[in-house]
Amino acid sequence: MHYDANGSMLVPSGNILVTGTTDTQSQLSDQPRPRYVQVVQRMIFETPEEGIYRLDISYQGKLLGGAPFAVEFIKTEAEQNVNVGS
DSSP: OEEEEEEEEEOTTSOEEEEEEEEEEOOOOSOOSOOOOOOOOOOOOOOOSOEEEEEEEEETTEEEEEEEEEEOOOOOHHHHTTTTTO
16 A cells, blocks of 8 residues: 655744655554554755754645754854954
8 A cells, every 4th residue: 555645844934945755655454553654764955044843744634743853053163263363
C-alpha cells in the first residue's frame, strides 16, 4: 500500500519555507491500532532567520503532527574579532 505524506517547513514568522511529498510503501499488519509511521529523509534548506522552525506532516489534508527545532546564528571567531583594536 502506498502512502503520500506531505511535509511543510515553517519559518519562525509562520511562512512556509519549503514543502515536499514522500511516497512511502507499507504493508498492513494484523497488529491492533494505533499504527505509527517513521520516515527518515535527508533535507537541505536555507534558514533565513533565527528562531523556532517547525516541520509539519500531513496525510490526506489532515495534520498528523510535527516537530519544532531552534535555529541560532553563531558568529565565528573571525567574525567576532573583526572590530577588535578599532
